[in-house]
Amino acid sequence: xxxxxxxxxxxxxxxxxxxxxxxxAIAAASPFDPVKAYAGTAALGADQETLDRLRENxxxxxxxxxxxxxxxxxxxxGDLGHSTVLRQPVAQVIGERLVWSALLCAVxxxxxxxxxxxxxxxxxxxPGSAADRAVTSLAYTLEAAxxxxxxxxxxxxxxxxxxxxxxxxxxxxGSEHVSLGQVTSHLVLPAGVLAVSQLPWFTLYVRQxxxxxxxxxxxxxxxxxxxxxxxxxxxxxxxxxxLPVLTxxxxxxxxxxxGALLVESVFSWPGIAAATVEAATAVDFxxxxxxxxxxxxxxxxxxLLADLLYGLFDPRVKLSDM
Amino acid sequence: xSTRRIRGAAATAALAAAVTACSAPGSGGPGDAKSAGSVVxxxxxxxxxxxxxxxxxxxxxxxxxxxxxxxxADLKLKPALAAALPEITDGGRTYTYTLRDGVEFSDGEPxxxxxxxxxxxxxxxxxxxxxxxxxxxxxxxxxxxxxxxxVFTLKYPYAPFAARTVLPIVPEHVAGKQDPNTxxxxxxxxxxxxxxxxxxxxGEKLTFKANPRYWGGKPKVKTxxxxxxxxxxxxxxxxxxxxLDGAVLPPNLAATFKGDDATRTYEARSYDxxxxxLPTAHxxxxxxxxxxxxxxxVDRRAMVDKILDGAGRPAYGPLPVDDPAxxxxxxxxxxxxxxxxxxxxxxxxxxxxxxxAKDGKRAxxxxxxxxxxxxRQDHALAYASDAKKAGIEVKVExxxxxxIEPRMKDTAVLAGFGSTGDPDFGLYTLLHSSLxxxxxxxxxxxxxxxxxxxxxxxxxxxxxxxxxxxxxxLQRALVQDPGYTFLTHIDHLYVLADRWDGLTTQLEPHEHGxxxxxxxxxxxxxxxx
Numbered sequence: 001x002x003x004x005x006x007x008x009x010x011x012x013x014x015x016x017x018x019x020x021x022x023x024x025a026i027a028a029a030s031p032f033d034p035v036k037a038y039a040g041t042a043a044l045g046a047d048q049e050t051l052d053r054l055r056e057n058x059x060x061x062x063x064x065x066x067x068x069x070x071x072x073x074x075x076x077x078g079d080l081g082h083s084t085v086l087r088q089p090v091a092q093v094i095g096e097r098l099v100w101s102a103l104l105c106a107v108x109x110x111x112x113x114x115x116x117x118x119x120x121x122x123x124x125x126x127p128g129s130a131a132d133r134a135v136t137s138l139a140y141t142l143e144a145a146x147x148x149x150x151x152x153x154x155x156x157x158x159x160x161x162x163x164x165x166x167x168x169x170x171x172x173x174g175s176e177h178v179s180l181g182q183v184t185s186h187l188v189l190p191a192g193v194l195a196v197s198q199l200p201w202f203t204l205y206v207r208q209x210x211x212x213x214x215x216x217x218x219x220x221x222x223x224x225x226x227x228x229x230x231x232x233x234x235x236x237x238x239x240x241x242x243l244p245v246l247t248x249x250x251x252x253x254x255x256x257x258x259g260a261l262l263v264e265s266v267f268s269w270p271g272i273a274a275a276t277v278e279a280a281t282a283v284d285f286x287x288x289x290x291x292x293x294x295x296x297x298x299x300x301x302x303x304l305l306a307d308l309l310y311g312l313f314d315p316r317v318k319l320s321d322m
Numbered sequence: 323x324s325t326r327r328i329r330g331a332a333a334t335a336a337l338a339a340a341v342t343a344c345s346a347p348g349s350g351g352p353g354d355a356k357s358a359g360s361v362v363x364x365x366x367x368x369x370x371x372x373x374x375x376x377x378x379x380x381x382x383x384x385x386x387x388x389x390x391x392x393x394x395a396d397l398k399l400k401p402a403l404a405a406a407l408p409e410i411t412d413g414g415r416t417y418t419y420t421l422r423d424g425v426e427f428s429d430g431e432p433x434x435x436x437x438x439x440x441x442x443x444x445x446x447x448x449x450x451x452x453x454x455x456x457x458x459x460x461x462x463x464x465x466x467x468x469x470x471x472x473v474f475t476l477k478y479p480y481a482p483f484a485a486r487t488v489l490p491i492v493p494e495h496v497a498g499k500q501d502p503n504t505x506x507x508x509x510x511x512x513x514x515x516x517x518x519x520x521x522x523x524x525g526e527k528l529t530f531k532a533n534p535r536y537w538g539g540k541p542k543v544k545t546x547x548x549x550x551x552x553x554x555x556x557x558x559x560x561x562x563x564x565x566l567d568g569a570v571l572p573p574n575l576a577a578t579f580k581g582d583d584a585t586r587t588y589e590a591r592s593y594d595x596x597x598x599x600l601p602t603a604h605x606x607x608x609x610x611x612x613x614x615x616x617x618x619x620v621d622r623r624a625m626v627d628k629i630l631d632g633a634g635r636p637a638y639g640p641l642p643v644d645d646p647a648x649x650x651x652x653x654x655x656x657x658x659x660x661x662x663x664x665x666x667x668x669x670x671x672x673x674x675x676x677x678x679a680k681d682g683k684r685a686x687x688x689x690x691x692x693x694x695x696x697x698r699q700d701h702a703l704a705y706a707s708d709a710k711k712a713g714i715e716v717k718v719e720x721x722x723x724x725x726i727e728p729r730m731k732d733t734a735v736l737a738g739f740g741s742t743g744d745p746d747f748g749l750y751t752l753l754h755s756s757l758x759x760x761x762x763x764x765x766x767x768x769x770x771x772x773x774x775x776x777x778x779x780x781x782x783x784x785x786x787x788x789x790x791x792x793x794x795x796l797q798r799a800l801v802q803d804p805g806y807t808f809l810t811h812i813d814h815l816y817v818l819a820d821r822w823d824g825l826t827t828q829l830e831p832h833e834h835g836x837x838x839x840x841x842x843x844x845x846x847x848x849x850x851x
Contacts, residue, residue: 031724040370042377042453047751048761050453057451057503086524087371087508096524160559167556169526173549173565174362176521176529268551270526 001308008304015300016293021068023292027283028064035060037282038084058084060283071289081286085278090290093275098294100170101271105260107187108194109252116199117245120206121238127211136207139200147197147259151266154193165189168268190267197259198252205248210241243314250306254299358821358849360545363841364557364569368528368550371508372519374490375444375497376452378511381743382488383837385530385546385844387513389488390419390438390472395826395843397742399484403433403491403514407484414479414784419487421470425537427493428518435466440494442474444502451503457486457747479782481789482744490515516541516845526550532845541845543822561585561817568818570839572697573631576815583820588840590814590827591644593740593748595637596701597806598689599766603732606687610803611668612714617804618654618661619712620705625810629700633815637808639797640740640749642829647745647790649797661712670713678713686715690729691736693720698736701809705736730765737765740811740832745793746781753777753796753805768805772796816840822847 035054039046055061071081080090123135142150159167166172166189171182213219214237222232264273272291279287311317372378374387382389392402401407404419411418425433442464444450460480467473476483490513497507511519516538517530527549532541549566551557558575560566571579579585600607600616607613622636641648670678670685678685689706691698699720706716716734726735741748751763754777758767776796780789814830816839824847830838 033724036723038451039453046453046761047456047757047763050456051761053448053455054451054453057449082504085370087373087376087504089504093524159563163563166565167560167563168551169549170523173364173527173547173560174360176545176547268526268556270523274525 001311004307004311005304008300012297012300016296017072019296020072020289020293021065023289024064024068024071024285027280027285027288030283032281032283034058034084034283037284064285067285068289071286075290080290083275083279083284083287085282085284086275086287090286093287094272094290094294097270097272097275100269101260101264101273103183104187104191104194104264104269104271105256107191108198108260109256111191111195112198112202113245113249115195116202117206117238117242119199119203120241121210121233123203123207124210124214124237124241125233132207135203139203142196143200143204145197147193148262148266150196151190151193151263154189155266158189168266170270190263190269193266194256194259194263197263198256201248201252202245205245206241208241209244210237213237213241216240239313243310246309246313247306249309250303253302254295257295257298359543360547361543361841361844361847362547362549362565362567363839364549364551364560364566366550366552366554366557366570368525368548372511372522373497373502373505373508374441374492375450375502376508377454379490379837380454380457380488381741381831381837382490383842384490384513384515385517386511386515386519387490387492388515389490391484391487393488393743393828395828397829399488402488403438404487408487410484410784414481414782415476417474417476417483417487418467419472419474421472422537423470425514426535427496427512427514428533428535429493429496429512430535431493431495433491433493433514434469435472437494438472438491439464439466440498441489441491444492444497445489447502449503458489479784481781481784482746485743485747488743517546520545536845538845541847542849543844543847546841546844567821568816568840571815571817573633573815576633576817577631579817585817586820586825588816588818588825588827589633590816590830590838590840591635591642592811592814592830592832593642593645593742594738594814594830594832595640595642595740595808595811596698596736596738597637597640597808598702598705599730599735599737599806600804601730601732601734601765602767602769602805604687604734605683606685606714607734609668611664611670612685613804613807614802615661615664615670615712616709616714616807617801618657618664619714620708620807620809621656622809623655625701625704629697629704630810630812633813634810635813637811639800639808640752640806641745641793641797642811645745645829647793649794652797652801654801656708658711665713672713676710676713677715684715685713686717687734688717688719689734689736690719690721690726692723692726697812698738702736705807705809731759731767735765737806738832742829742831745789746777749793749796750777750781753800766805770799770803770805772799814838821850823850824848 035051035058038054038058074081083090083093086093119135123132126132155167158165166186170186171178175182219232219236222236260271261273261276264271275287276291279291369378372386374380378384379387382392388402390402390404391399394400399407403422403425405422406420408417408419421433421435427433445452446455446458446461460476460478460483461474462477463475465473493512496512500507509522514537516533516536518533520529520531522528527547530546532544534540551560554572554575557569558571561569576587579587600613602608626632626634626636635643638652638654665678670680673679689702691702702718706718709716739748739752751757753764753768753773755769755774757763758769773796776792779792783789818840825840827840828838828842
């Protein structure tokens with residue numbers, strides 16, 4: 001297991017190098033002007049001397065490969081650089097916001113996995129039943145619905161029509177402190193929407209996996225031995241039916257991240273999303289590179305986690321062979 | 323490692339992550355949002371920085387900082403950190419300020435002349451990444467004379483200089499120890515103003531608390547929050563639900579609060595104009611007859627009524643009609659007959675398709691506007707339809723600033739500008755030929771010697787009557803040779819809960835929302851009994 005993790009970590013190094021280099025190259029080729037982004041609306045009243053001075057001070061005319069190398073070498077010493085557009089050290093930008101994004105993603109992911117498993121098992125118990133048809137069609141509908149659309153719908157229904165949940169923010173606008181109760185009530189809508197957007201994948205995979213397992217010999221054998229339906233379903237079918245879901249966990253991480261970006265902007269959630277969008281449009285190299293590295297690392301870690309779980313739960317798989 | 327132990331470890335890690343995530347500072351005081359002592363305002367964007375060295379509050383409208391001088395409701399200058407208006411000597415080249423006694427920064431350190439000198443020298447340092455250094459172009463030297471006197475020496479007599487000294491003063495003992503471009507002062511400001519920053523949750527909100535050390539007395543409004551909500555509709559919704567006490571709104575959404583007894587709508591008049599640039603390099607707009615015809619053909623009144631819902635005024639020049647420096651006899655109505663006569667005389671003959679032509683060139687031009695800006699789009703379309711009636715074809719296109727910028731030297735753009743404080747601030751950069759095509763200054767590359775002379779007189783003369791005369795000359799010259807078609811001055815609209823007395827608005831510049839609004843003097847608000 002340690003060997004697997006170690007090998008993956010070694011593999012991650014060239015991937016991260018290529019990804020960050022690509023980010024610098026794409027950003028340098030983008031039509032956005034970092035000087036204008038830095039100056040913001042003030043650029044529209046600035047004279048050429050001011051724009052030239054900023055261009056020089058910000059060092060934006062250096063070739064992107066040189067800037068990438070500078071960023072990389074200082075990042076290795078622990079200095080992630082300085083975000084020009086947010087006027088803060090990159091480490092601070094990430095530190096302030098990442099925790100809220102991580103909370104949002106973790107809650108949404110947990111809800112999606114649990115609820116998805118529950119609905120999947122419900123549907124798999126009697127293929128073709130009313131429950132199966134309802135769950136399956138719901139899953140296909142949600143699969144097709146864009147996440148920002150679901151988010152706007154949720155705001156309209158829960159915040160405007162029923163007025164039961166806040167429409168945005170981390171806490172009530174008037175309150176000064178971040179309290180557990182406030183964050184919880186403000187988390188419900190964004191995390192719920194994100195969970196719902198991930199739900200169909202888990203539901204459909206579990207339904208398929210458990211459905212197949214119910215038809216397999218070990219389960220039939222268990223039934224024949226007179227074990228209760230509950231034991232058969234949860235102890236035998238679910239356990240082998242969950243295996244494909246474990247691989248799914250890793251592969252859903254990228255979409256979870258992109259989904260979180262949309263959800264955060266709709267709900268004014270102070271996560272990393274707004275910073276990512278700003279970093280991209282402002283050609284803020286250090287911030288963009290750090291965020292991309294982070295996202296790439298999350299995807300790689302997600303895949304590793306899925307493989308590890310698979311090895312642990314499936315007795316047929318040996319981690320040393322992976 | 324066994325499966326069981328790994329499962330246990332995973333559960334512990336997940337729990338630890340959840341606990342860390344939730345243990346953010348504070349246990350949550352009673353969020354009594356409805357008391358008049360706390361105000362929550364919804365604004366569309368948040369500042370990049372709170373450091374005056376990089377531009378925050380440079381026009382004297384920061385709640386955390388004070389300048390040497392400040393503006394009152396009528397934009398007249400009044401002393402703030404200076405004990406009195408400056409002493410002007412040496413024919414307008416030397417400005418001496420005496421500091422007010424007993425002013426402390428919010429960390430308890432006293433304000434000294436060295437802080438003022440540090441602030442101005444840092445702003446003027448080419449290494450500091452601000453965008454407004456050129457506004458202090460006239461300054462040759464700034465030095466302290468004793469503990470409480472600051473002396474500015476100018477390169478040339480610059481009449482409106484005092485209005486530039488509303489620039490907020492920062493404490494040298496804090497800001498001086500950091501890199502002004504990247505230091506923590508950008509997000510953790512320390513000033514002398516009525517409020518101190520209490521928390522800044524980036525992308526969500528900024529909370530301010532009354533500064534107990536404020537030299538101007540304790541404000542009645544104790545806490546004050548700026549919630550950052552980019553979407554106009556969401557801002558209106560949260561205002562209606564009581565989550566916000568006030569917000570900046572576009573005209574159509576502000577109108578939905580009419581007849582609501584619990585709120586009041588404030589219309590802040592502004593210098594914020596919308597105009598079409600008419601580049602001199604273009605084969606059609608370079609012709610003075612075309613510019614004059616366009617100027618006569620536009621229906622400014624209809625634009626104010628239809629596009630702005632009445633919340634604005636027709637613009638007959640860069641200065642709004644209620645500015646003291648506005649020349650009243652230049653007001654003019656739409657006159658299609660006059661437009662036709664001007665074009666006839668200049669040899670622009672109507673063609674078969676109704677578009678005029680002269681020597682084989684069609685009276686046709688493109689007009690760019692920044693995409694996504696509804697108000698500018700409406701102005702551009704109305705302009706095109708008015709121009710067509712005079713036989714001039716205007717092709718309206720939308721684009722981002724990245725696309726517009728390289729084209730603006732020879733393509734008309736629907737631009738918006740406007741500065742408060744002094745006529746010189748907005749007009750010089752807009753019209754002076756020496757700044758033609760210099761960044762976003764003088765976008766139309768306007769070049770008129772009479773206007774240049776008037777701008778120079780207005781800038782250098784110390785005599786108010788001579789300055790007024792110069793700006794009169796300029797406004798009349800602009801009517802004879804319009805480098806821009808000025809369309810409207812737009813009002814900025816704010817809707818606030820009706821729980822305070824004495825709310826007013828200032829004349830506002832082009833930029834607004836965070837710094838301007840009825841909360842420009844929130845430290846003076848009195849809760850209603």
